[in-house]
Amino acid sequence: MKGRVLVITSGKGGVGKTTTTANLGTALTMMNNKVVLLDTDIGLRNLDVVMGLENRIVFDVVDVVTGNCKIKQALIKDKRFDGLYLLPAAQTKDKNAVTPHQMKNLTNELRKDFDFILVDCPAGIEQGFKNAIAGADDAIVVATPEVSSVRDADRIIGLLEAAGLTNSRLIINRLRPKMVKKGDMMDIDDIIDILSIELLGVVPEDEAIVVSTNRGEPAVMENSSRAGEAYRRVARRLIGEEIPMFSLDDSSNLMDKMKKMFKLAR
Amino acid sequence: MSVELLMGGGGSELLVDLKACKGFGAMKLEMERSLCNVDHYLLESPVNIDIGSKRLTERQLRELEDIMLSHGVHLKNVVSNRSPVLSGNTIPINQSVAEIAESGDTVLLCRNLRSGQKVLAQGHMVILGDIHPGAEVVAGGNILVMGALKGLAHAGVYGNESAVVAAILLRPTQLRIADHITRSPDGEDVTVNNPEVARIRAGKVVIERLKF
Numbered sequence: 001m002k003g004r005v006l007v008i009t010s011g012k013g014g015v016g017k018t019t020t021t022a023n024l025g026t027a028l029t030m031m032n033n034k035v036v037l038l039d040t041d042i043g044l045r046n047l048d049v050v051m052g053l054e055n056r057i058v059f060d061v062v063d064v065v066t067g068n069c070k071i072k073q074a075l076i077k078d079k080r081f082d083g084l085y086l087l088p089a090a091q092t093k094d095k096n097a098v099t100p101h102q103m104k105n106l107t108n109e110l111r112k113d114f115d116f117i118l119v120d121c122p123a124g125i126e127q128g129f130k131n132a133i134a135g136a137d138d139a140i141v142v143a144t145p146e147v148s149s150v151r152d153a154d155r156i157i158g159l160l161e162a163a164g165l166t167n168s169r170l171i172i173n174r175l176r177p178k179m180v181k182k183g184d185m186m187d188i189d190d191i192i193d194i195l196s197i198e199l200l201g202v203v204p205e206d207e208a209i210v211v212s213t214n215r216g217e218p219a220v221m222e223n224s225s226r227a228g229e230a231y232r233r234v235a236r237r238l239i240g241e242e243i244p245m246f247s248l249d250d251s252s253n254l255m256d257k258m259k260k261m262f263k264l265a266r
Numbered sequence: 267m268s269v270e271l272l273m274g275g276g277g278s279e280l281l282v283d284l285k286a287c288k289g290f291g292a293m294k295l296e297m298e299r300s301l302c303n304v305d306h307y308l309l310e311s312p313v314n315i316d317i318g319s320k321r322l323t324e325r326q327l328r329e330l331e332d333i334m335l336s337h338g339v340h341l342k343n344v345v346s347n348r349s350p351v352l353s354g355n356t357i358p359i360n361q362s363v364a365e366i367a368e369s370g371d372t373v374l375l376c377r378n379l380r381s382g383q384k385v386l387a388q389g390h391m392v393i394l395g396d397i398h399p400g401a402e403v404v405a406g407g408n409i410l411v412m413g414a415l416k417g418l419a420h421a422g423v424y425g426n427e428s429a430v431v432a433a434i435l436l437r438p439t440q441l442r443i444a445d446h447i448t449r450s451p452d453g454e455d456v457t458v459n460n461p462e463v464a465r466i467r468a469g470k471v472v473i474e475r476l477k478f
Contacts, residue, residue, distance in 0.1 A: 043382060054439055058447060079452055096299070
């Protein structure tokens with residue numbers, strides 16, 4: 001069994017890399033895969049907080065690559081799922097403590113025990129980015145429907161290609177169907193036109209994400225969350241299932257249904 | 267290397283160790299790298315450079331000074347094998363193993379510690395301020411936080427099991443005493459507004475109300 005290493009990257013900060021990593025990892029685990037989430041944002045780690053595992057950290061990725069501890073000692077088992085693990089980034093250590101070569105060795109080590117290794121990449125294109133992509137088989141690029149985010153995603157895709165990761169796939173995050181309909185927001189086709197890579201999924205804007213992130217519980221665990229549903233679909237595509245794309249009408253249908261129910265109740 | 271603030275008495279100085287560098291180019295790179303890693307609050311401290319047995323020309327010294335100025339620090343002194351040893355307050359900033367300052371028994375720190383900041387003390391540690399989540403306080407002796415402890419505290423780091431951690435508001439992400447590691451239980455949100463103290467009793471870390 002050989003695990004797949006997927007790096008989740010975006011270039012721009014704040015578009016949802018960490019949220020995407022946490023949710024995809026959880027969704028893949030819910031489909032009976034063994035998953036490890038690898039936080040490479042050394043010095044500004046967040047994945048542990050989003051997963052609600054911050055207070056369990058003793059060793060981190062820098063301890064592992066410098067031989068301070070064994071991988072097993074640093075892996076933190078999720079409190080909800082058996083097959084989900086987190087390898088946290090260091091917070092107080094030097095971010096240059098890790099080299100791409102060491103990262104490659106680390107991911108290759110993790111491959112032996114896990115089906116999926118999801119690497120949460122830091123924002124930017126410096127050392128941290130180079131480390132994050134070093135051991136990756138494929139990349140998932142996250143972009144929001146904003147010109148700045150799409151521009152950065154384009155730059156990132158170029159850098160990924162230069163590094164030999166030629167089949168990157170795109171997740172469009174925080175899409176607001178209503179704004180797209182009114183023409184106030186870039187639509188999916190515009191973005192794909194610009195970036196010309198395969199679309200892996202579309203995640204709608206969802207306030208439930210803020211709540212779940214603050215609580216440290218990924219949104220995919222909640223059946224009612226629309227973003228959670230979108231992430232579950234992305235996860236199913238990742239394991240090779242053919243799932244139709246999220247359609248913009250979903251939300252209005254849901255609203256109509258709600259309205260109907262409301263009327264009936266009255 | 268990690269940027270660690272080591273407490274001495276009074277103001278501290280930084281020391282950049284350039285002894286191991288081969289040639290001036292390597293020295294410049296090492297200087298650049300070291301200064302990039304220094305936390306902002308240290309940047310007002312004067313910097314010494316240790317060149318070991320090497321010599322610098324006027325011009326090379328000026329180049330190093332330019333690098334320092336671009337990082338907002340000033341050169342205080344150049345140390346070589348021939349010059350006298352520096353005072354005890356000097357902090358080497360580019361050594362991977364933390365060197366503990368040989369200062370008095372108790373260190374007093376009057377500021378908040380934010381995420382990513384780490385303070386080490388050989389003896390006891392008193393902090394007039396808060397420890398935010400993601401910050402670390404490590405002491406050989408006891409730790410007293412006159413504020414909220416929400417980050418990580420490690421008392422008795424050299425194995426002293428009688429060390430205690432006390433805080434006005436004790437809400438650590440993780441609490442360590444000697445070689446015991448604990449965290450608060452999941453899903454439990456206890457609101458205690460009294461000062462508390464954590465210590466080891468019968469091989470377990472327990473938290474008690476702090477009695478004066």
